[in-house]
Amino acid sequence: MTHPLSTAAPETVKTVLITGASSGIGEATARRLAAAGHHVVLGARRAGRLATLAKDIEAAGGSALPHALDVTDPLSMRAFVQAALDQYGRIDVLVNNAGVMPLSRLDALRTDEWDRMIDVNLRGVLHGIAAVLPTMTSQGAGHIVNIASVSGLRVDPTAAVYSATKHAVRALSEGLRQESRHLRVTVISPGLTRSELADTIADQDTKDAVAGQMAIAIPAAAIGEAVHYAIGQPSDVDVNELVVRPAAQG
Template sequence: MPRSSTVPGSKVVLITGASSGIGEATARLLAADGHRVVLGARRAGRLAALAESIGAGGGNALPHVLDVTDPAGVRSFVTAAHDRYGRVDVLVNNAGVMPLSRLDALRTDEWDRMIDVNLRGVLHGIAAVLPIMQAQGGGHIVNIASVSGLRVDPTAAVYSATKHAVRALSEGLRQESRELRVTVISPGLTRSELTGSIGDGAVRAAVEGQMGIAIPAAAIGEAVRYAIDQPAGVDVNEIVVRPTAQG
């Protein structure tokens, strides 16, 4: 049975990219633990259905249409959460795209999209929550990176660059903060809708051919749960989660 959202330790958790994949799985897990989840994503229908499903199971979820590339939209998302619950305890920067391709394919619009969503989107989230977390004397920012932030493979140069940047940004934020906790979670092959953003058919087929070993999105949700459930003085800085069979 889900815990009541009023139990001690219940947190207000904002999740971007919440309409599917890792974001959805994380929202379901944390809501079942009694946390109040605020769901942000572009697809209003999917968000509404997820919030309804969580509510039907006894959880507490607030949907909010969100495009992380829009700074004003991200501020509105955070403000809505703060207005409803009076605080913001955790931000999970999860929204991301992965249109892999070789650099010489010159798919520059896709490069820009990855930079806008994967990096600027994280920055917009940090900028929106940081003043609130500082004013309340604490908070936790969880950035979903990738094992591509630990290595670079052909077709993944720009994607890897954005994920390396997220790891560097997270470490900088951690070092600047004494009242905030900062966690980077780097998934390996995980079942999600990310491959659908790959416009190069040959690359998409190659990536999808590897997905037989992929772990469920809930495995990453479990990593988020572990990090945020630690005592206030314990900051889990980085978690890497791969399929056992992934090289």
């Protein structure tokens, strides 16, 4: 989906940090927000992809800063945030999007995959919050958008650990919202969405089952649009939760 900068509706320019920005929902969100005139700071492990995305955004007249990021490393997250501050002087929005989804049955005992999901999907979100909270507190304003999943609203076979991490993201988001009156906190829970998330599934039977469901998946741009909607509301309006899924998804 293309959103030419020349036709974007006027809105307050914000500095938006996006984790997991090298593909899927993160990339689509970066393109959408840059097209709306915001400064986007792109974080992911795949630095080459980030550089290409930043060039695309800048070629379209947007503003993008790529920065290598490992969300499981608190120091890497702090460096990501500092790069944004050095370049733009403030942080208005953090989109905690990075995630992995190596689904499998619990009795498969893929404990390394369990640890990886906890490290990326939950600790990564916490690292992001910890890195931006001092700046947002000193600014007296800020917006944290956490990308959860419909798996945070239900539990299915093979998704027990993944669902646990996404339930946890929703819980900590609500806690953060209640603890603050100057922060806005939004949880966005995508349903079946076209991305590279299923590529992290090593269990072949599970991978095949997920692939069979993807015929009804919505484009990642639909989630980017939801992020744009949430951060574009007046400063006294907090969109707490959005669920965005295919109309055909049960």
